[in-house]
Amino acid sequence: MLSTLRHYLSVYWVMLRNSLIREMSFKANFLLWILVEICWFTGQIVFIEVIYQYIDAIGDWTKWQMILLVATHQLISQIYQAFFYMNVANIPELIRTGKMDFMLMLPIDSQFAVSTKQFGLDNMVNGLVSAAIVAFSLNKLGIHPTLPQVLLYLGAIGFGVAIHYSVMFGLTTVSFWIVRAQGLISGYFNLFSLGRYPDVIFRGAIRFVFSWIIPVILVANVPARVLMNTFQGPVWIPLTQLVLSSVFVLAASRAFWKIALRQYTSASS
Amino acid sequence: MLSKYWKMFDVGLQNTFVYRWNFLLRSLFGLLPLAGTVLIWRAIFQESNASIKGYDYASMIWYFLLALLVDNLITPTEDEWQIASDIREGQINAFLVKPINYLGYRVSLYLSYRAIYTVVTILPVALVFLVFREYITLPSHAITWFFSALSLLMAAAISFLITYSVAMMAFWLLEISTLVFIIYSFEFFLSGHSFPLDIMPAWFQEVLRFVPFPYQMFFPIQVFTERVQGAALYQGLCIQAVWVFLMWLLAQTLWKRGVRKFQAYGG
Numbered sequence: 462m463l464s465t466l467r468h469y470l471s472v473y474w475v476m477l478r479n480s481l482i483r484e485m486s487f488k489a490n491f492l493l494w495i496l497v498e499i500c501w502f503t504g505q506i507v508f509i510e511v512i513y514q515y516i517d518a519i520g521d522w523t524k525w526q527m528i529l530l531v532a533t534h535q536l537i538s539q540i541y542q543a544f545f546y547m548n549v550a551n552i553p554e555l556i557r558t559g560k561m562d563f564m565l566m567l568p569i570d571s572q573f574a575v576s577t578k579q580f581g582l583d584n585m586v587n588g589l590v591s592a593a594i595v596a597f598s599l600n601k602l603g604i605h606p607t608l609p610q611v612l613l614y615l616g617a618i619g620f621g622v623a624i625h626y627s628v629m630f631g632l633t634t635v636s637f638w639i640v641r642a643q644g645l646i647s648g649y650f651n652l653f654s655l656g657r658y659p660d661v662i663f664r665g666a667i668r669f670v671f672s673w674i675i676p677v678i679l680v681a682n683v684p685a686r687v688l689m690n691t692f693q694g695p696v697w698i699p700l701t702q703l704v705l706s707s708v709f710v711l712a713a714s715r716a717f718w719k720i721a722l723r724q725y726t727s728a729s730s
Numbered sequence: 731m732l733s734k735y736w737k738m739f740d741v742g743l744q745n746t747f748v749y750r751w752n753f754l755l756r757s758l759f760g761l762l763p764l765a766g767t768v769l770i771w772r773a774i775f776q777e778s779n780a781s782i783k784g785y786d787y788a789s790m791i792w793y794f795l796l797a798l799l800v801d802n803l804i805t806p807t808e809d810e811w812q813i814a815s816d817i818r819e820g821q822i823n824a825f826l827v828k829p830i831n832y833l834g835y836r837v838s839l840y841l842s843y844r845a846i847y848t849v850v851t852i853l854p855v856a857l858v859f860l861v862f863r864e865y866i867t868l869p870s871h872a873i874t875w876f877f878s879a880l881s882l883l884m885a886a887a888i889s890f891l892i893t894y895s896v897a898m899m900a901f902w903l904l905e906i907s908t909l910v911f912i913i914y915s916f917e918f919f920l921s922g923h924s925f926p927l928d929i930m931p932a933w934f935q936e937v938l939r940f941v942p943f944p945y946q947m948f949f950p951i952q953v954f955t956e957r958v959q960g961a962a963l964y965q966g967l968c969i970q971a972v973w974v975f976l977m978w979l980l981a982q983t984l985w986k987r988g989v990r991k992f993q994a995y996g997g
Contacts, residue, residue, distance in 0.1 A: 493908035500915035508924055515929075516777040519770070643808070644755030651759040655766045662773040667765065 472569060473577055480580040494583040498539070499590070505531050505657065520661030526689060527659065529598035533688075534657040534681035536591035537618050541625035543584035548576050549629050550646055553636035556725075565726070572718055576630070599688070606688050617684035617700065620707040624680050627707070628652060631714035637721040656680045676706040734830065735838045742842030749808075750850050757802065757851035761858060767794050767924075768862075783929045789955070791865040793926050795858065796951045801923070802851050804886035804946075806893040809840055813897035814906050817988070826989065833894070833981065840890050869956055877963065878954040884970045885950045888942050891977035892917070898981065901988030916941075922948030928957070942973040 484491055506528065513524040522530065552575055555561040564574045599606065606614070629649040636642035656677040663671065663678055671678045683703045686692050692699060768791060775787040785793070813836060816822050825832045859866065869875060896913050899906050918924065920943035927938060927948045938944050949966055952958040958966055 487905075490905055490908060493912070497908055497911040497915070500912055501918075504915060504919040504924065507919065511925065511929060511931075512774055514931075515782045516774055519773045519777060639751045642752065642755075644752040644759065647756050648759035651762040654763045658766055658770055659773075662769040664769075667769070 469569070469573060476578055477580050480578070481582060484582050491583050495586050498587045502535055519659055521691060522659040522661065525598045525601040529595055529689065530659060530681055530685045531657050532591045532594035532598060533685045536588055536595065537621040537680055538625060538653060539584045539588035539591060540618065541622045543581045543588065545576055545626050547579040547581060549633050552633040553642035553645070556636055557640055571722065572715060602689065604689055610688055610690065613700065614684045614688045617687055617703055620703050621680040621684065623707040623711050624676055625653065627710035627714040628675060631717055634714070634718050634721045637725050652677055673706060676710065679703045679706060735834050738835055738838035739842045742839040743846060746843050746846045750846065753847050753850040757854050761854060764794060764798055764858065785926065785929070788865045791862055792867060792955065793951060795862055795865065796954060797923060797947060798858065799855060800882065800885065800947050800950060802855055803844065803848060804882065804889055806840060806890055807843065807847070809836065809843070810893045810897040810910055813894065814900035817900040833985065836894060837890065869954060871956070874954065874956055877967065878950060881950040881953045881967060881970060884974050885946050887974045888977050889946045891981045892942065895977065895981045895984050898984035898988050901991055917943055917946060920944060921946040922951065942977060945970045945973050
């Protein structure tokens with residue numbers, strides 16, 4: 462068990478190093494990708510600035526709490542994108558061009574092989590920018606989180622990354638059945654566009670679906686509330702919900718991948 | 731003369747039909763941000779019962795429904811990537827020796843794309859309009875329909891020509907995706923995709939008068955909802971026409987310069 466883990470870590474280390482070397486050979490492109498994210502992020506902050514000129518709070522979310530939420534959302538998606546996005550987004554292309562067959566022949570787990578080839582350093586830089594905005598918002602709010610709160614926040618972010626990964630991995634796995642799957646990737650962005658909104662705006666069926674089945678609402682809201690300590694009840698309830706739902710979507714996406722592979726490998730025989 | 735472009739439109743229709751699942755998925759998933767938008771504005775209007783710059787909840791929802799419609803009708807989806815790959819992989823050689831205008835060819839394809847896209851997505855969009863039917867307010871003057879159609883047509887021209895011009899950068903750059911996404915972020919926020927631009931501070935709206943983006947979506951919606959009327963309407967339509975011309979000029983200039991650079995390699 463431990464030796465398998467060590468083996469996978471060493472494989473990952475080699476891929477990480479190759480990916481960084483490649484990235485550093487396109488420096489202008491690297492800087493431009495950072496700029497792309499900053500443009501989109503600025504647009505979201507401007508939206509908050511504009512609407513809070515007309516209101517004081519949405520539910521219990523004040524302006525700087527909202528900014529902290531959006532920055533947390535950005536932080537989680539940037540960490541996800543740094544480690545996995547490019548690889549998962551490439552799955553439809555691997556299938557379309559037949560390169561998937563080579564991935565399946567590798568002597569490592571197929572899901573690991575398709576999920577880990579490239580690393581986005583530019584996303585890591587953007588993640589740091591988001592973390593700085595979280596810290597700035599905390600300062601504006603006059604909140605000084607305790608060490609356990611910070612640790613819980615970081616842990617919750619980890620589970621959020623797992624949810625991002627599972628949802629997009631599940632979506633792109635559909636491309637085993639349909640060619641031209643850009644629509645699936647835009648589906649990932651559309652789903653998580655719900656995740657930067659405060660939890661209080663969701664009601665009824667939408668709230669149920671997006672907190673329990675595809676838990677995008679929990680991803681940023683739970684860590685943000687942990688950090689600001691704004692939960693009504695005990696903190697362990699939403700944290701447990703986050704952990705359980707991320708384990709569930711991760712397991713579900715893996716099961717779906719296995720099913721897809723089974724019908725894919727039997728297709729040509 | 732036009733018949734060859736009609737033929738291309740027809741071939742475009744047939745080729746694009748393989749994308750129908752992709753289009754359907756795209757439009758179905760595209761409804762999720764609308765759900766988020768509706769929910770956040772409902773929450774906002776619950777906090778402030780007063781209207782926001784003349785919008786109440788109903789007219790705000792109507793604005794976003796129209797934005798969805800305009801987006802589905804005119805926003806180019808994959809054109810820039812195809813044009814860039816035509817350039818990178820030398821497909822444009824075929825157009826340099828044939829009596830076919832590349833811009834005309836791309837316009838034909840764009841129109842056939844939009845036609846298929848509209849047909850595939852008409853059901854989900856109609857369903858959304860049905861769900862929110864109580865917020866629909868049609869224009870009170872018949873002539874507004876004409877001005878809206880005119881404005882929408884020019885908005886389509888501006889959107890397409892911007893996409894085309896950005897794709898022309900493939901003559902000079904190996905990778906255009908960063909550029910595409912930067913321009914796209916400007917188009918998204920400054921065309922009124924994420925909120926109606928007239929709720930912005932006045933100074934910002936002054937700045938917006940000097941960029942083409944509001945004329946890609948916000949202005950046609952203003953025309954249709956009759957929030958812009960009389961002299962301002964005619965002035966707006968004229969400015970929009972000027973933007974169409976400027977974007978066309980930009981597209982043609984970039985194409986000519988690009989082709990010159992492209993041919994220099996072979997010489």
